Amino acid sequence: MSDRVLAATRSFMFAPANHPRRVEKVFELGADAVILDLEDAVAIAEKEMTRSKVVEAFKAADGRALHYVRVNGADTQYCQEDIKQTVGAWLDGIVLPKVESPEVLRQVDQWVKEVESAAGITTGSLDLLPIIETAAGVENAAAIATAGSRVKRLAFGGGDYTLDLDYLWSADEEVLQYARARLSHASRLGDLLPPVDTVVLQINDNERFIASAERGRKYGFGGKLCIHPNQVPLTNQVFTPSTDEIAHARAVVAAFEEAESQGSASIQLDGYFIDYPIVYKSQRILALADLLEAKQ
Secondary structure, rough: OOOHHOOOOEEEEEEEEEHHHHHHHHHHOOOOOEEOOOOOOOOOHHHHHHHHHHHHHHHHHOOOEEEEEEEEEEEEOOHHHHHHHOOOOOOOEEEEEOOOOHHHHHHHHHHHHHHOOOOOOOOOOEEEEEOOOOOHHHHHHHHHHHHOOOOOOEEEEEEHHHHHOOOOOOOOOOHHHHHHHHHHHHEEEEOOOOOOOOOOOOOHHHHHHHHHHHHHOOOOOOEEEOOOOOOOHHHHHHHOOOOHHHHHHHHHHHHHHHHOOOOOOOOOOOOOEEEEHHHHHHHHHHHHHHHHHHHH
């Protein structure tokens, strides 16, 4: 999968793979990516029989959203078989929970390669999205991001993270600041795409969700994990450059190009000091806006 496609992927919507009605509806929500879940949302007694339902659902779905499956953790008895039975031409990527080390990624990457080869899929073409959701994962985020695997971006899981540390996850999300910063730094060190932010568990609190998404964006995240239909359009809104942002970015680039042509590399525009870093940031905003417009 190309970096351009992933860079334009903002909303990742979960659905339990063993709930037919929710699976059917999830493809109609406008999410950039659909994640059919084999892990937390599926009872142990149903995990094995649910694998075939993942394949059936993705085969029947249209191509508007990317297709991901969240497998069980690499340290469980289910993970390798989850991969074997769900990978095929219908799949775009695998979400791997509770990643804590590069060694885990290498092991899972090898399992995926074996299945890709057996299925006639180009080796390395499937995305692997690790969720960092424990203290160990956060502390090892840089090593995970620079492991040289097929991973193109990281995801953050606030629920298991706050459980692991026995944190109180309040509306201000103060306890998530350190982890968000670690993941954004790690992503930069690994030259990865902006990471994907955590879910919000309060499914009927849109104000809290928007505030959470905006915090993630401030920390350099490029999208968000969603667990309720209402969260999809809110995610797409927050992680899409606004009309004002685009207009300002265009003005910055145009004014700087004119000044640069006259030998100046620093100017003022509407009370802002503009030099190369500000211009590069504006160019990044415009590039993302172009990607999203082309996707539409």
